[in-house]
Amino acid sequence: MKVSKLVGLRFKEKPADCVIDSHALMVRGGYMKYVGNGIYSEFPTLRRVTAKIENIIREEMNMIDGQEVLFPVVMPAELWEESGRYESVGNELVRLKDRNGSKLVLGMTHEEASVQLVREYGQSYNNYPFMIYQFQRKFRDEARPRAGMIRVREFTMKDAYSFHTSQEDLEKYYDVCYQAYNRIFQRVGVPEVVTVASDSGMMGGNVSHEYMLLTPVGEDSIVTCTECDYRANMEAAENIMPDEKIGEVSELECIETPDCKTIEDVCKYLHSSVETSCKAVVYQRNSDDTFVVAFVRGDYEVNETKLRNIVGEPIHVALITADDPLVAGYIGPYNISKDVTVYIDSSLKGVEGMVAGANKEGCHYKGLNLERDLGKVEYVDIAKIKEGGICPCCKKHSISIKRGIEVGNIFQLGTKYTKSMNMTYTDENGETKNPIMGCYGIGVGRLAASVCEAKHDEYGPIWPISIAPWEVEVCCLRVDDDQTKEVADKLYKDLQSASVETLYDDRDVRPGAMFSDADLLGAPIRVVVSPRNLKESCVEVTTRDKSVKEMIPVDEAFEYIKGLKEKMFADINAKVEPYK
Incomplete structure (x- = not known):
């Protein structure tokens, strides 16, 4: 490809609406163009990156006996009604009707479609196990799309679904997929991706893992241990409290606390510590708007995912009015209305002389002891774990909180979808059973953007050679000089003929502009052909990561570049784990 013909503009200025580096660099470099909120078109440069990612994923899925299929983007609502998700999934799912009034959905995930595809094929145990996968565009109406390709509404996803006749067989294959995913990220050039235990969310299932690329700009909080290998998403991390008493025993006393509606205000007014206060966070069930009140210690935050899982259905932050049985700002567990559901976090266990809302305007209790004043108390884990x-796992005070971008996930779904959608098989004893499913996803565009976020400098992406849009860029600094153009043309032709993916900057532009564009395009190997270098019968070969800068004789340049390319691939492959 010649830069003079490459579709897409490159420019110096950072776009005002780009909040992270990868987004800015990919817009500046002519990789993508904004179309609408969370929706982008991809220029040829990005398509080359994502196509390589897809090929790596495809090779690894085929290696573990995956079979590629394709599901529709638009599906009849009946499929989602069968699974129960048509009503349970929120506004992220786009619901519509066709001209005949039939209800449809835009695919945001394809569990239902996968079951529908193989429901008849899977009627005999002899056909198990098997795995199918696809690459497909999806639409998820994200409330807050941001960060370019990292959180969008329309995206390309590789999703795979495996079907098994036993939990043991699913777990065995789950481990195989786990290894395949490690290999994918290693081959893509980001071996630093880590796996964390996660919450299954709307996908369902009991066991799930996310693959996280650790970076300060990540949207997810990752809980890690500095003393052992424990890693989990904040949503799934258990918060363990030390078995100790804090505070002092005192009489229960109702005190006026005018204009004190926050924990900080109340503690300051009463000269008490936040560690001996009880904080109320109020939600409502989506189904009927009934109230759910979560009580945690004042220095902790409610983990909404944990709470939702305990409630057993979707919830939203409450809107409390004067007609409701709760007094906003003064809510406590003692004498609370029986019309609300109450959950008390384990962080409150062992707290003596607690400060809590009195469920009366302008008043708080002081000296509250939950087990003395409420009787039997059932504690649950609904708080976010904290730094330290x-x-x-190891029970040490060694928790560290980091940020990360989710680049893949795997789930043990169980029979959630096969049971609800009546997919059955007849086993060897003639009994009818539901197959057990696994699910395995990777966002292709998000992975490309995440690699750019992890591997860039102020000038542009530093693409790993395995997914770089081009492996080599030849820069001809003087196209008006016959010798310079002849050498550059021949090198370009020879590299192309040898299946070295080469970008050729054949434009009559200043060297600064040419090098600036080359940085944005991010080819791992750059070859500069100029009259100055040719006076010494050499070309300059550098790498985008600045690890190599050599003057190579013209006659040796072709073999040197091929060897450098092979070395770069070898360096990546050396970090790829073999299948066990």
């Missing part, structure tokens, strides 16, 4: 907290 107790590791659920």
